[in-house]
Amino acid sequence: METDQAEYIQVDMTVENTIEEDVTFYASQATLITDTGEQLEPDMWLSDHMDGDYLGAVTKSGSSFYILENSTAEEVESIELRYSAASDTETWDDIGEEIVVETELER
Numbered sequence: 001m002e003t004d005q006a007e008y009i010q011v012d013m014t015v016e017n018t019i020e021e022d023v024t025f026y027a028s029q030a031t032l033i034t035d036t037g038e039q040l041e042p043d044m045w046l047s048d049h050m051d052g053d054y055l056g057a058v059t060k061s062g063s064s065f066y067i068l069e070n071s072t073a074e075e076v077e078s079i080e081l082r083y084s085a086a087s088d089t090e091t092w093d094d095i096g097e098e099i100v101v102e103t104e105l106e107r
Helices: none
Strands: 008-016 023-026 031-034 051-054 059-067 078-083 086-088 099-104
Touching: 008 031, 008 078
Parallel strands: none
Antiparallel strands: 008 059, 023 051, 023 086, 031 078, 078 099
C-alpha cells in the first residue's frame, strides 16, 4: 500500500455449500455499500481467497477488506454486501439469486 495507515472495514465470513453438487461462488468479491454513500470493491491483496469452486458440501472461511475512500470507519454505522449468485461449475448457469446482506455495525 502507498500509506502507513488506512481506514477500512473488515468482513469476516464463513461460506458453505449446502448441496452435494459442485458450485462456483465468488464470496470475497462482494460489493460493499456504506450508509455514508461509498460503494467499494474488496482489496484483493489484503483479502483472503475464498473464490472459485466449492466441490460438494464444503465450507471456506476468511476475511475481505474494504478500504474506505471518503469516510472513516467510525462514521460508518451500517453496510450492505451484494454477492453475485452462485453458478453451476459445468454450465455456468446461475443457481439461486444474488445475495444481499444488510448489517448494522457494532462498536
